[in-house]
Amino acid sequence: MCDTSIIARIRDEKIAMELIHFGARMQVLEYETSLSRRWLLKLYKEVKGCSPPKGMLPFSADWYMSWEQNIHSSIFYNIYRYLQKSEYGRPVEIMLKAYWLYLGQSQTEPNEKPVLELTRAWTLLRFIDCGMINHTVCRSCGGNFITTPEYMRQTFTCSLCFPPSRASKKTTLPVSGMLSASA
Ligand SMILES: [Zn+2]
Structure with a gap:
């Protein structure tokens, strides 16, 4: 050092x-x-107050395509992209700020476990850097969502526009303005 x-x-x-x-x-x-x-x-x-958990980093890009994970990951990534245009600093510093803002939007209780944990958010940016994940526009609402390459080859409809039936019991996030393609 x-x-x-x-x-x-x-x-x-x-x-x-x-x-x-x-x-x-x-x-x-x-x-x-x-x-x-x-x-x-x-x-x-x-x-x-404890040792860090051991084990490998998450490695599956498919995790980000489950309906709830996709919405949360897309919110985080849209915030990150917005900050990239307006903030100075290392990518990790911009990621930390984006993650803090994401938690503010997604957590309804202070100690609630986030859907997108920080290591997943960090891995998402690595996957985007190497082309394993990209982002595309929902044909229905025009929002910007992260997608794996196989979803990009077809016309994409997001899970806010066509939620799976199991999504109905979940609280809806206040996200409408955070996923716009122009953000
Ligand atoms: Zn949509």
Whole structure:
């Protein structure tokens, strides 16, 4: 760490703290900061009061196409795209701000488990970077939704316009303005 500037290190520490606060996995912390694994483990235990969970990162792009996951992921991604145009900073800093705004829109209770957890949101941006997921416009409402390539080959209708029958018991999110294609 001796060749890292003090400012860069403080910035990394702030990013690591926020990532841990939102429940990021160790792999995300190691990818997004230049801090040592040992230091990150210590910080994690201090912030969360326990060791980080072990295991692999989520790897299925299909997860994002289930009706509820797709709506939540699309809200997050639309916020992220909007902030990309107006905010300065590293992509991870813009992601953190987008995630914070997404939680504000999607959580009805303060400690409610979000549908889109932070590590899933982070993985979504990786999948978009490598072309495994893209975004397309719903032919019915004109909203902008994330889709895997096989959905892009057909005319896409979102699950807000044609929700599955099991969706009827779920609370509707106040999302109409957050998915517009022009956002
Ligand atoms: Zn639609």
